[in-house]
Amino acid sequence: MKKQVYIVGDHPLVVDALQNLIAKSEDLECIGSADNIEKSFNDIEKLQPSLVLIDIQLKQNQNGLQLLKRLRTTFPNIAVIIISMLTDDTFVDRAFKLGAMGYVFKEDTTTQIVEAIHTVLKGDYFVSSSQATRLLGHLYRASQKDEKDPIDRLSNRELEVFLMIGEGMPVKEIAANMGLAPSTIETLRSRIKSKLSITENEKLIRVAVEWKYTQAKTDIVVS
Numbered sequence: 062m063k064k065q066v067y068i069v070g071d072h073p074l075v076v077d078a079l080q081n082l083i084a085k086s087e088d089l090e091c092i093g094s095a096d097n098i099e100k101s102f103n104d105i106e107k108l109q110p111s112l113v114l115i116d117i118q119l120k121q122n123q124n125g126l127q128l129l130k131r132l133r134t135t136f137p138n139i140a141v142i143i144i145s146m147l148t149d150d151t152f153v154d155r156a157f158k159l160g161a162m163g164y165v166f167k168e169d170t171t172t173q174i175v176e177a178i179h180t181v182l183k184g185d186y187f188v189s190s191s192q193a194t195r196l197l198g199h200l201y202r203a204s205q206k207d208e209k210d211p212i213d214r215l216s217n218r219e220l221e222v223f224l225m226i227g228e229g230m231p232v233k234e235i236a237a238n239m240g241l242a243p244s245t246i247e248t249l250r251s252r253i254k255s256k257l258s259i260t261e262n263e264k265l266i267r268v269a270v271e272w273k274y275t276q277a278k279t280d281i282v283v284s
Contacts, residue, residue, distance in 0.1 A: 062183055063090040067105055069128060070116035071096035075167060078116060079144075082171050088230070089178065094119050098128045098220055105132065111138065112182055117145040117152065117217075118239070123219045126152075133160035140181045151220060154189075163187035171175070212272065214256045222249045227269030238256070 066083050068091060070076045074092050083091045092108050097120055105113060113132065117125040129141055143156045143162035153164050162181040165174055169189060177187040186198035215223060225235045232250070236243045250265070259265050 063088055063109040064112065065090055065092045066109070066178065067092060067101070067108060067110040067113045068094040069096070069098075069101040069113060069119070069125060069244070070094070071118070071120040073143075075116070079174075082174060083178075086175060086178075093217070098131070099121050101128060102135075104132060105136065105139065109136075110140065112140040114142050114144050114178075116141060117147055117156075118221075120240070124221075126154060126155060127160055129156065129159045142177055142181055147221070152217075153225075155217065155220075157186075165198070209258050214219045215253060219249050219253050219256070222246060223253055223269055224273065226250070226253075226266055227273035229266075229270070 066077050066089055068076055070079070074098075080094070081091045087212065089138050091103050092110055095104055101113075115125040116126055119128075120150075121126055125143065125145070129143065132139060134143060137160075140163075141161050142165060143161045144165050145152065145169060147169045156164050163177045163186065165177045165187070166189070173189060180187040188222045212220070214221070221239065222235055230238070232243050232246050236246045239246070250262070252260075254260065255264070257268065259268060
């Protein structure tokens with residue numbers, strides 16, 4: 062009997078590619094897809110698939126990790142793999158803490174994605190070798206801290222904005238990348254400043270750049 066897979070993503074080309082990939086596997090079948098949290102949750106509740114593939118970035122200002130958290134609470138026996146273009150180790154770490162059993166990048170080869178699905182369906186966790194190095198670095202940093210990292214106070218959406226600020230992106234570019242209005246990015250930026258006790262935009266940019274640099278430097282040392 063084929064294992065049933067459900068896909069949650071808002072990029073038609075990516076969803077089609079995943080559906081075609083699953084169709085080529087003799088032991089897998091795709092039983093549905095959706096581009097938002099509510100429809101996908103309702104479908105999953107009815108269909109009870111063996112595994113769900115979730116894209117982090119969804120339509121309607123939604124984040125796939127919100128769905129992951131909801132599924133883990135309601136349907137703990139359904140396996141979840143996060144698939145995303147976000148390669149920062151902080152997102153990988155958050156996904157696993159919320160109950161994901163795999164995290165694959167959209168740039169990963171089709172062989173890796175199929176391997177991830179089969180690995181997770183066997184009850185094991187899946188990370189690529191590059192992810193394992195980053196995740197190890199993140200866990201190492203966490204073990205060395207006596208206090209909670211202020212960055213952990215940020216929501217997943219705020220963290221996305223913070224990382225792009227650290228990459229030097231202006232508000233309009235961040236808005237375009239996330240499919241949101243510039244005013245929404247401004248609101249998220251204000252929340253970030255409040256949570257990090259920062260009052261000036263210039264200091265926020267400096268803190269974001271320094272944090273990104275520290276993350277990358279520590280990963281190199283650990284690996």
